[in-house]
Amino acid sequence: MIRVLLAEDVRVLREALAELLGFEDDIDVVATVDRGDTIVPAALRYRPDVAVIDIEMPGLDGLDAATRLRQTLPTCRILVLTGVGRPANLRRGVEAGVAGFMLKDSGSREVFEAIRVVAAGGQVIDPQLAYATLGSSVSPLTERESDVLRLTAAGATPREIAAKLYLSYGTVRNYLASAVTKLDAKNRVDAIRIAAESGWI
16 A cells, blocks of 8 residues: 655645545555645654655745655655646756656546556656756756745745845845846846746746
8 A cells, every 4th residue: 555645735636636546446645734844744744655745835845845855754755746847846856856746737547657656666757847858958057046046036035035045145145146147137037037937946
């Protein structure tokens, strides 16, 4: 029996997926959570074989939660199930050690089979996303510049970003300025647009 933890903040999607998985003879949903910062505590309590995680979650980004989960409970395999199919997210997922990356518009059978493959030690990547990632150019931004730009796009102020990333306010402003320069952007908003369209954040 494959023990699964579901992390999805949209209640109707979380409940529907849990119900559908309940009809599978070899899959048991042992826990569901609606916040990114509750993924690791729930995983430690219920010891799932596979964690199915959305990216855009309140409390903690799903990929950041995946990184923490891999460090805390390495026996739990991770399948990202997201509506945000950006190449940058796939790259971050690979860096976080996720074993699978599927889009939410995949068929239920595809998702169930992905869970089985991941649980068995395999890897699964949505073909469309893999192709888009291979075709995208390499980002000129450093990891920190990408992080700062991503948080700015999410609405965080430089002071909030500084606190979250344990940086000084001036350092955050420098990262933003260098990102604007590297992307040949007019301003921060333009830099965010260019980076997002290129799949770099």
